[in-house]
Amino acid sequence: MSANAAAAEQATNEEQQEFLTFVLGDENYALDIMTVKEIRGYENVTKIANAPDFIKGVINLRGDIVPIIDLRIKFNVGEASYNEFTIVIMLMIGERVVGIVVDEVSDVIKVKESEIKPPPEFGVAFDSAYLHGLTTVKDDMIILVNIQKLISSDELGLFDPNAQAEYE
Template sequence: MTDEHDVDSQQEFLTFLLGDEQYGIDIMSVKEIRGYDNVTRIANAPAFIKGVINMRGEIVPIVDLRIKFQQKQPTYDEFTIVIVVQVHDRLVGMVVDGVSDVVGFTPEEIRPSPDFGTAFDSRYLSGLGSKDKDMVILVNIEALVTSQELGLIDQNRSTYS
């Protein structure tokens, strides 16, 4: 196999930090990286849904992944980052501790997520990316955003529509 073939077979992920752990999402779903703005709070929303912002005329829900994945107590300041992703035709902002890099993994470098039983809900993980000594927890952003728990996108929509 040539190096060019290896690059072509890689899937690229935007990596970000939640606490001390490195996570990744498919780069193709990322639309924008921006600072945290004031949000309009939504009454009776779960704690991890911080509210909504108006982004160029589109209402974008903001989900704090630090709360959703039960990380440390989050702070909101000028260093807080929001990754705006698109799932189907809907934009969703995800609050994270920081953005790291874009990393490519070949299929051989991606392992299935381990089953943690009831100790950890791994249904939103698509696997673990491993390169050298580094491990990246790969988030299935579509499963997370379309989950009944978040309720941000209608689950009955076809994945291929």
């Protein structure tokens, strides 16, 4: 009884992490809100020659040339359509800024470490190496993405390999 109370006590003291949830196709994802620089609408991009198709191109973010990637194309989820509701989350990964195209940004959630369950080995578009875990909010399953690891991964090839080490 008292042990339970102590555990509950500990749980409330436990540090809560904030995540921004977003939708890709039918799946709910979330990423660490501390990496988010800003959220903006999708605008025309300038294509980069001979880049893979999930790298949409670059935009001018107040004078910085910033790449925009579409995770829907990379992980083959949902439909890669662009309209006035298409959202770009600008992420700050180390010193670099990268924008990701998502279908929808929904909410900010607070998650305690104890509420995070280990990621499944399959059934998710992302390689489990890039996942932080799973959590449930109001009966919805949300996949927590380790966005830093994903963006700086070789798989996306966004950065030169030598520059990559700093972000891992």
